[in-house]
Amino acid sequence: MMTTVTQTDILAQSFTLAEMIIQSQQFKQYEAAKSALRRDIDAQEMIWEFNKRKDEFEEVQRFGKYHPDYSRVSKEVRELKRKLDLYEPIALFKKSEKELEELLNEVSLIVAHSVSKTIKVPTGNPFFDSMSCSGGCASGGGCGCK
Incomplete structure (x- = not known):
């Protein structure tokens, strides 16, 4: 290698x-x-x-x-x-x-x-999780994702 x-x-x-x-x-x-x-x-x-x-x-x-x-x-x-x-x-x-x-x-x-800005990083903290949302979170866009 x-x-x-x-x-x-x-x-x-x-x-x-x-x-x-x-x-x-x-x-x-x-x-x-x-x-x-x-x-x-x-x-x-x-x-x-x-x-x-x-x-x-x-x-x-x-x-x-x-x-x-x-x-x-x-x-x-x-x-x-x-x-x-x-x-x-x-x-x-x-x-x-x-x-x-x-x-x-x-x-x-x-x-x-x-x-990449679209990588999801689960942190267990809603503040940080909302920052890492890249869509498809099933919240209907309530979290601000696209």
């Missing part, structure tokens, strides 16, 4: 872009929050307990509200989820994860649109 100068340039630019992302504030905050979360014994115990309860919920969910433990298990899972969401190390991790995801979505859009 022969490599052209263009392919080599694209690879070099890709590595440069990856290095820029790794050096970004969002990535550094994400890594710090991830590390802090791994070291937090209380958070790890809460995550383990939540996963155990979630498995129990999935088993109960097969039968829905007709399962005798449905209400109890559903309530426990919701309470644990709320407790997890409010625990500071977990909340900080989720926030930093979201910020890194936004950065990666923006980079994906820039790269995709540098190739």
Whole structure:
């Protein structure tokens, strides 16, 4: 397989872009929050307990509200989820994860649109998704696509 100068340039630019992302504030905050979360014994115990309860919920969910433990298990899972969401190390991790995801979505859009304006890039964010719509979204043109 022969490599052209263009392919080599694209690879070099890709590595440069990856290095820029790794050096970004969002990535550094994400890594710090991830590390802090791994070291937090209380958070790890809460995550383990939540996963155990979630498995129990999935088993109960097969039968829905007709399962005798449905209400109890559903309530426990919701309470644990709320407790997890409010625990500071977990909340900080989720926030930093979201910020890194936004950065990666923006980079994906820039790269995709540098190739073609009609490339769709699903980001999970309605603002960015509307920017990448190239038609045929079945919204009747409500999103502004052609």
